[in-house]
Amino acid sequence: MTTNSSAMNNLQTEQTEMRREVTLFGGISVLAGIMIGSGIFYIGAIVLQRAGMSPGLSLLVWLIGGIVTLLSGICFAELGAMIPRAGGYYVYLREAYGERIAFMCGFGNFTLSNPGSIAALAVAFAAALNSLWTIDPMMQKVIAVGTVLLLTFINIRGVGLGSRLQNVFMVLKLLPILLILFAGLFFGTESPDLFMMPGEMPSFGTLMSMIGFAVIATLWAYEGWTNLNNIAEEIKNPKRNIPLSLILAITGVAILYVLFNYSIFRVVPYDKIVAMVEADNYYLGTEAANMLFGDAGMIIVGTAMVLAIFSSLNGCILAFPRMTYAMARDGSFFKPLGKLHPVYKTPMNAQLVSAALAIVLILSRTLGELTSLVALCGMIFHGMTFFSVIVLRHKYPTMERPYKVWFYPIPILLICAIMIGLIANTIINDPFTVVLGFVVPLLGLLLYEVMFRKSHEAYVAEQNKQ
Numbered sequence: 001m002t003t004n005s006s007a008m009n010n011l012q013t014e015q016t017e018m019r020r021e022v023t024l025f026g027g028i029s030v031l032a033g034i035m036i037g038s039g040i041f042y043i044g045a046i047v048l049q050r051a052g053m054s055p056g057l058s059l060l061v062w063l064i065g066g067i068v069t070l071l072s073g074i075c076f077a078e079l080g081a082m083i084p085r086a087g088g089y090y091v092y093l094r095e096a097y098g099e100r101i102a103f104m105c106g107f108g109n110f111t112l113s114n115p116g117s118i119a120a121l122a123v124a125f126a127a128a129l130n131s132l133w134t135i136d137p138m139m140q141k142v143i144a145v146g147t148v149l150l151l152t153f154i155n156i157r158g159v160g161l162g163s164r165l166q167n168v169f170m171v172l173k174l175l176p177i178l179l180i181l182f183a184g185l186f187f188g189t190e191s192p193d194l195f196m197m198p199g200e201m202p203s204f205g206t207l208m209s210m211i212g213f214a215v216i217a218t219l220w221a222y223e224g225w226t227n228l229n230n231i232a233e234e235i236k237n238p239k240r241n242i243p244l245s246l247i248l249a250i251t252g253v254a255i256l257y258v259l260f261n262y263s264i265f266r267v268v269p270y271d272k273i274v275a276m277v278e279a280d281n282y283y284l285g286t287e288a289a290n291m292l293f294g295d296a297g298m299i300i301v302g303t304a305m306v307l308a309i310f311s312s313l314n315g316c317i318l319a320f321p322r323m324t325y326a327m328a329r330d331g332s333f334f335k336p337l338g339k340l341h342p343v344y345k346t347p348m349n350a351q352l353v354s355a356a357l358a359i360v361l362i363l364s365r366t367l368g369e370l371t372s373l374v375a376l377c378g379m380i381f382h383g384m385t386f387f388s389v390i391v392l393r394h395k396y397p398t399m400e401r402p403y404k405v406w407f408y409p410i411p412i413l414l415i416c417a418i419m420i421g422l423i424a425n426t427i428i429n430d431p432f433t434v435v436l437g438f439v440v441p442l443l444g445l446l447l448y449e450v451m452f453r454k455s456h457e458a459y460v461a462e463q464n465k466q
Contacts, residue, residue, distance in 0.1 A: 010463060011083045011095065012400060016233040018086065019345045021160035023236055027228055027245030028252070029170040030163070034224030034315035035253050037121075038128065038305040040177065041285030043221045044261040048284075049277050050214035052202065055265050056194030059258055061211055065218025066254025068418060071411040073225055073250045075386045077243035080229040081403040082392070084238035086347075087326025088229035088319075089385040096388035096395070099332055099456055100445060105381040106327045107444030113378060114320040115357035121313040122148050122362055128305045131298075144362050147310075151317045152355040158344045159234040162318045166311065173307035176300045177256070180285065181263045183292045188266025216422065221257060224312070225250055226382070227319040239402035264288045321350035331459030332452045383419035386412055 014020075022030070044058070051058040079092045090109075094102035125147055126140035135143065155162035202210065228245055232238050235245075265273075267288040276284065289297035325347035328338030341348040389405060389412050405411055448456075 011085060014084055014238065016086075017340055017345060018233045019159060020234055020236045020238075021158070022163045022231060022234050022241075024241045024244055026163040026167060027235055027241055028249045029167045030231070030315050030319060031225055031228050031245060031249035032253055033166050033170040033173075033311040034227055034319075035222060035249070035312075036173065036177070036256070037221075037224075037308050037312045038124065039221050040257070040260060040308070041301060041305065042282040043217060044257075044264060045273075045277050045282035045284045046217045047214050047261075048273070050210060050217055052197060052199075052210055053274060053277070054197045055192045055270070057197070057211070058214065059194065059262060061214040062218055062258045062261060063254065064211065065215050065222055066250065066257065068215065068415070069219065069222040069225060069254070070247070070250045072382075072386065072415050073246040074243075074405050075389050075412060075415065076226060076229055077246045077403050078389055078401060078405050079385070079392070080232055080242035080246070081239045082399060082401050084232045084235070084242065085326065086230065086233040086322045086329075088232070088323055089226065089381065090323045090326055092385050092388045092392070093381065094330070096391040097384065099330070099453075100448060101384070103327065103332055103448045103452070104441035104444045106323055106333070107447065108378070108381075108441045109320070110324050110327075110333075110354075111357070111440060111444075114316070114323070115354055115361055118148060118313065118316050118320065118354065118358040119144075119361035119364075121309055121316060122358065125306065125309040125313055128302065128309050132302045132306065141362065145359050147313065148317070148355050148358050148362070151314050152351055155314075155318050156341060156344060156346050156348050156351055159231065159318065159346060162314065166314050166318065169307055169311040169314065173304060173311050176304035176307070177260065179300065180289050180292065180304075181256075181260050184263025184267045184288055185259070187292065188263065190266050190269055192262075192265035192270065212421070218257070222250070222253065224315070227315065230319040230322040233322075243403040260285070267291050317351070317354070321347050321354045324350040324354065331455040331457075332448065335455075379419055379423050383416055383423070386415045386419070 044062075047061055048055070048058040051061050076089070079089075083091055083095070085091050087106075090102050090106045093105055122144035123140070126135065126143040129135060129143065130140060151162075154165060225246065228235075228242065228249075232242060235241050264284050264287075268276075268284060268291060272287070273284060276282070276287065281287075286298070286301045289301045291297070293300055324333065324337050325340075327333040328335060328350065330338075337347070337350045337353060339349055340346065390409055392399075393408075
């Protein structure tokens with residue numbers, strides 16, 4: 001870790017070998033494209049169930065989830081504008097806590113979390129196509145693998161091409177979602193009682209517990225907002241566009257989720273919603289589309305799901321390999337993964353390895369088990385990243401901060417407290433996964449000490465000479 005002024009200048013420079021081709025709209029598309037997935041059609045039912053089947057309380061929970069995500073996003077906005085370097089929160093962890101902590105995080109992302117997410121989305125994409133046309137299971141695997149390869153090669157051809165593809169599919173997937181939303185708002189005939197609470201009014205403590213449990217469900221739907229910072233070196237005017245993209249994307253998605261769920265309440269009668277949830281049928285969005293558009297409703301929903309998953313998949317394939325590239329560039333990982341394509345200036349080797357690992361997981365029967373192992377560590381590293389805003393303000397007090405967290409340090413402490421609560425809940429409810437989840441980063445630490453510590457120290461020494 002470096003602390004002198006030359007190191008600060010190196011962190012803050014906008015000069016890069018990569019191409020800055022992602023615009024403000026492109027940044028918003030990357031975030032919204034990853035965040036808005038097929039879950040928009042069913043997570044609302046889970047939130048409603050956890051909110052005691054109260055429509056008004058469930059909408060309030062969606063709003064709270066959006067505010068929590070926005071508070072988290074403004075932490076990343078300060079970090080991304082201050083340090084516009086590829087690699088996202090790996091870079092912030094490295095500067096705040098040292099290379100070992102950063103490597104443990106990056107290694108977990110490299111081996112399981114990132115390729116696991118890509119694999120899961122690719123499998124979901126093929127399954128969504130199967131809802132429109134019958135496709136046998138083997139062909140679904142072929143489609144999943146083929147889609148990963150296609151999007152990987154598109155993104156190798158340049159971040160501008162990948163970003164433009166993301167822009168197009170982000171707009172396309174919003175069209176059927178907005179069609180259902182506006183049709184529900186203006187043509188729905190139900191008048192939901194937003195102040196209704198079935199049964200006895202719970203105590204204040206019980207109510208707060210219900211809200212907290214329901215907010216966790218909304219955070220699944222908001223997941224993905226951290227990925228823009230991975231491509232910080234490819235964003236035009238990053239000191240302006242990273243904060244704006246984060247704030248506008250998260251706010252826009254929060255508004256969309258609240259209005260979409262309210263539109264469902266305007267269309268589907270409350271008694272029918274209750275019956276569906278009790279029967280474990282959570283696809284309230286699909287039911288609303290069927291009631292609004294008849295047989296065409298299934299086609300509209302199926303199309304929206306295909307486009308949403310494809311957009312999320314492209315966003316992940318675009319963003320994830322940049323963390324691996326940043327690690328290798330630091331001398332902390334296999335050197336070839338830190339090389340850029342000589343023409344397109346994209347991290348081609350890191351992209352190909354990411355695709356290969358995802359394909360292995362697509363063909364694996366233990367995909368769900370593999371991706372769940374790093375869930376706890378992911379929360380820990382996110383919490384440490386939020387707190388790194390405080391650490392870096394003390395470590396680099398004179399560093400230029402084009403954007404600063406609002407009402408500092410209250411949002412950071414609040415988000416860290418929430419993360420501690422989520423971590424404690426995971427430890428209590430799934431201790432076995434917790435134990436297994438620590439195996440990967442600990443193996444990563446061992447690998448770092450044996451293979452990469454000296455090369456990273458040599459890289460740091462070289463940077464200090466410059």
